[in-house]
Amino acid sequence: MxxxxxxxxxxxxxxxxxxxxxxxxxxxxxxxxxxxxxxxxxxxxxxLKKCVGDPASTVPLESMVVKNSLSYEDVPVEILDCQVRKLRNKKFASVKVLWRCQSIEGDT
Structure with a gap:
C-alpha cells in the first residue's frame, strides 16, 4: 500500500x-x-526517521480561526524589509513580511 x-x-x-x-x-x-x-x-x-518537534515552528491553535474548508487567513502585521532587485532588464520588488501567527524567524 x-x-x-x-x-x-x-x-x-x-x-x-x-x-x-x-x-x-x-x-x-x-x-x-x-x-x-x-x-x-x-x-x-x-x-524510519527521528521526529524532533521544534517549539519555534508550532503555531498555537487558539490564535487561528480555521474555516470549514480547512483553510485560514493569515494577516500581515509589519513589513520588515523591502528591496528592489534587478534581473537583466527587469526590476522586481522583494518584501519581507511578518505575519500575525508567526514569530520573527517565520517571516517570509
Whole structure:
C-alpha cells in the first residue's frame, strides 16, 4: 500500500507515529491508525526517521480561526524589509513580511 501519490511527487515520510516496541535488532513496531490497517506495522530502521518537534515552528491553535474548508487567513502585521532587485532588464520588488501567527524567524 502506498501513502499518497505515486512517482516523483510522492511523500517520503508520512506522519510521526508512536513506537510500540522493538522487534529484533533493526525493526520497530509502530502504532498506526485504523485507516492504515492494510499496512504491516513492523518497519526496518532504515525506513524510519527521528521526529524532533521544534517549539519555534508550532503555531498555537487558539490564535487561528480555521474555516470549514480547512483553510485560514493569515494577516500581515509589519513589513520588515523591502528591496528592489534587478534581473537583466527587469526590476522586481522583494518584501519581507511578518505575519500575525508567526514569530520573527517565520517571516517570509
Amino acid at each position: 502506498r501513502f499518497g501519490k505515486k512517482g516523483k511527487v510522492s511523500t517520503t515520510y508520512v506522519e510521526p507515529y508512536k513506537i510500540m516496541k522493538r522487534v529484533g535488532k533493526v525493526a520497530y513496531e509502530l502504532e498506526l491508525p485504523a485507516e492504515s490497517a492494510a499496512v504491516h506495522s513492523v518497519f526496518h530502521i532504515s525506513l
